[in-house]
Amino acid sequence: MAAENTAAAPATPATNDDAAKRVRPRKIGVVTSDKMQKTITVVIERLEKHRLYKKYVRKRTVLKAHDEKNEAKVGAVVELEFARPLSKTKRWNLVRILRQGDGG
Secondary structure, three states, X not given: OOOOOOOOOOXXXXXXXXXXXXXXXXXXXXXXXXXXXXXXXXXXXXXXXXOOOOOEEEEEEEEEEEOOOOOOOOOOEEEEEEOOOOOOOEEEEXXXXXXXXXXX
């Protein structure tokens, strides 16, 4: 009987580098409120086709995002990245401002 190789390759433990390499979802939206400290409210609009009537309906998602430097103003188009929970409702980080808002 031939000796079988039962020794499996050693499993490498998961490191923090693996988590850093993971691609996190990103979204682009418009800032609707910047009245909170270090937090912005962003609206993301999309069109979805109604199942029955086949008409396109405008849907919106409201997200709260962390803005460390309070640099995003109302009307700005921003890019957000998913993050760990920062508060009860805040799960996104501001990555960059694509277009400045009017601030009003």
